[in-house]
Amino acid sequence: TSPCDRPVPPTAGLSHDKWEIDPTELHLLEELGSGQFGVVRRGKWRGSIDVAVKMMKEGTMSEDDFIEEAKVMTKLQHTNLVQLYGVCSKDRPIYIVTEYMRHGSLLNYLRRHEASLSTNVGYLLDICIQVCRGMAYLERRNYIHRDLAARNCLVGSENVVKVADFGLARYVLDDQYTSSGGTKFPIKWAPPEVLNYTRFSSKSDVWAYGVLMWEVFTCGKMPYGRLKNAEVVDRVQRGLILEKPKACVKEVYEIMRKCWAHCPEVRPSFRVLKEQLINVNQGLV
Ligand SMILES: CN(C)c1ccc2c(c1)CCN(c1cccc(-c3cc(Nc4ccc(C(=O)N5CCOCC5)cn4)c(=O)n(C)c3)c1CO)C2=O
Numbered sequence: 544t545s546p547c548d549r550p551v552p553p554t555a556g557l558s559h560d561k562w563e564i565d566p567t568e569l570h571l572l573e574e575l576g577s578g579q580f581g582v583v584r585r586g587k588w589r590g591s592i593d594v595a596v597k598m599m600k601e602g603t604m605s606e607d608d609f610i611e612e613a614k615v616m617t618k619l620q621h622t623n624l625v626q627l628y629g630v631c632s633k634d635r636p637i638y639i640v641t642e643y644m645r646h647g648s649l650l651n652y653l654r655r656h657e658a659s660l661s662t663n664v665g666y667l668l669d670i671c672i673q674v675c676r677g678m679a680y681l682e683r684r685n686y687i688h689r690d691l692a693a694r695n696c697l698v699g700s701e702n703v704v705k706v707a708d709f710g711l712a713r714y715v716l717d718d719q720y721t722s723s724g725g726t727k728f729p730i731k732w733a734p735p736e737v738l739n740y741t742r743f744s745s746k747s748d749v750w751a752y753g754v755l756m757w758e759v760f761t762c763g764k765m766p767y768g769r770l771k772n773a774e775v776v777d778r779v780q781r782g783l784i785l786e787k788p789k790a791c792v793k794e795v796y797e798i799m800r801k802c803w804a805h806c807p808e809v810r811p812s813f814r815v816l817k818e819q820l821i822n823v824n825q826g827l828v
Pocket residue numbers: 575576577578579580582583595597625641642643644645646647648690694695697707708711712715
């Protein structure tokens with residue numbers, strides 16, 4: 544018989560690509576919380592590796608586009624990025640499997656440890672430098688985060704801080720989150736060009752990084768307090784910026800302010816920011 548009328552074996556083309564994880568090798572444990580895509584649980588991969596597993600809630604993500612992008616994301620590897628190990632995409636719901644960070648989000652960590660952190664300027668600056676290292680790596684790889692904030696960074700063993708969920712904003716289907724008029728859009732971390740034209744770039748990540756620095760030095764306060772989104776948009780358009788946090792030394796606030804230059808080209812790159820922050824940190828010791 545000719546090949547074309549022989550039934551195609553079901554496993555054809557199912558070459559187990561390295562970013563495809565076999566769900567039978569995953570053992571799911573307690574729930575860690577839930578995010579844009581639904582519940583996230585701690586798990587064990589191949590018996591011993593601690594992982595976090597996002598279980599994609601139906602209708603929350605453009606899954607096929609994400610599965611394509613996952614191949615790129617697994618190649619982004621840096622000590623200050625939460626590593627994507629792979630996906631389970633053969634069944635629904637799909638699972639996103641990443642490294643596990645035992646202390647949870649940086650925002651909750653700052654709020655939980657405010658008492659001890661607020662007097663430890665050196666450590667607050669070290670947290671900012673760790674996030675900057677991860678972001679400088681993404682910048683070098685021409686990879687835009689699109690939702691950098693303390694809530695989207697995680698803290699692991701030995702208080703290592705890593706950037707998480709980079710690039711995922713592109714796959715959220717909830718237009719309350721994706722459109723700048725939506726109730727879930729991160730207005731308080733967005734620069735003018737994103738508010739007006741949703742023009743994302745590494746320089747819009749730099750603006751968000753400035754707000755993240757403010758979050759770190761206030762140990763997790765809400766930027767612009769209880770101001771409504773419309774009021775924040777108005778202030779940002781008029782060039783009003785966040786005030787200097789008490790725990791922040793002048794040199795650090797000067798760097799923060801540069802991240803909020805109205806013009807994206809005027810803002811420093813993450814590479815330059817990293818050098819400046821390390822210089823200040825050395826000056827502090
Ligand atoms: C589109 N964008 C920007 C997205 C999309 C999805 C998500 C996010 C943003 C951010 C939020 N998120 C999400 C939701 C749920 C979990 C995780 C999440 C939580 C982790 N770890 C922990 C560890 C401990 C605790 C904990 O309960 N505590 C309390 C006791 O003291 C220690 C800490 C919580 N999370 C973790 O390692 N990963 C990788 C992800 C994450 C982070 O991943 C998402 O799933």
